[in-house]
Amino acid sequence: MAEQQQWRIVVGADDAGMALKDLLAEALRGDDRVEVVTDLGVHDAGDERTYPDVGLAAAQRVADGEADRALLVCGTGIGMAIAANKVPDVRATVAHDSYSVQRSVLSNNCQVLTMGSRVVGPELARLLATEWLGLTFDDGSASADKVAVISAFERRAG
Numbered sequence: 122m123a124e125q126q127q128w129r130i131v132v133g134a135d136d137a138g139m140a141l142k143d144l145l146a147e148a149l150r151g152d153d154r155v156e157v158v159t160d161l162g163v164h165d166a167g168d169e170r171t172y173p174d175v176g177l178a179a180a181q182r183v184a185d186g187e188a189d190r191a192l193l194v195c196g197t198g199i200g201m202a203i204a205a206n207k208v209p210d211v212r213a214t215v216a217h218d219s220y221s222v223q224r225s226v227l228s229n230n231c232q233v234l235t236m237g238s239r240v241v242g243p244e245l246a247r248l249l250a251t252e253w254l255g256l257t258f259d260d261g262s263a264s265a266d267k268v269a270v271i272s273a274f275e276r277r278a279g
């Protein structure tokens with residue numbers, strides 16, 4: 122049986138997402154499929170960084186290979202996804218349901234999942250994050266060719 126990947130995960134949030142981010146970070150740290158959780162903040166109300174600041178920094182960690190994945194939280198998850206997607210080689214999406222979380226990895230090879238603290242409840246968010254850890258993209262799947270088209274475009278444009 123293939124060994125379960127040990128994930129290196131970056132988490133981050135703006136002020137709106139901080140509490141949910143902290144809850145999810147704790148859940149991830151307690152999961153034996155997680156090697157390390159790096160929390161990029163924000164950590165308190167005095168931290169004035171906004172979702173683009175944190176989202177771009179987290180996605181850059183993934184693009185640089187310093188983390189396998191990022192889990193980012195803002196009010197809706199939308200701003201974090203937009204920001205993270207600006208970093209080359211990063212695929213990010215907001216998702217608040219099990220099927221979308223699953224397909225974000227299996228169809229789209231997203232390394233970044235974002236959630237909105239004003240949209241999803243903490244228990245559903247925790248469940249989704251747990252499910253997310255069990256998902257791995259198959260490089261040999263039919264979906265891989267489609268994702269490769271996006272990567273090729275990015276390389277030409279970059």
Ligand SMILES: O=C[C@H](O)[C@H](O)COP(=O)(O)O
Nearest residue numbers: 137195196197198199200201
């Ligand atoms: O996508 C953006 C987030 O939801 C953020 O937390 C709130 O952004 P706003 O203050 O610009 O509405």
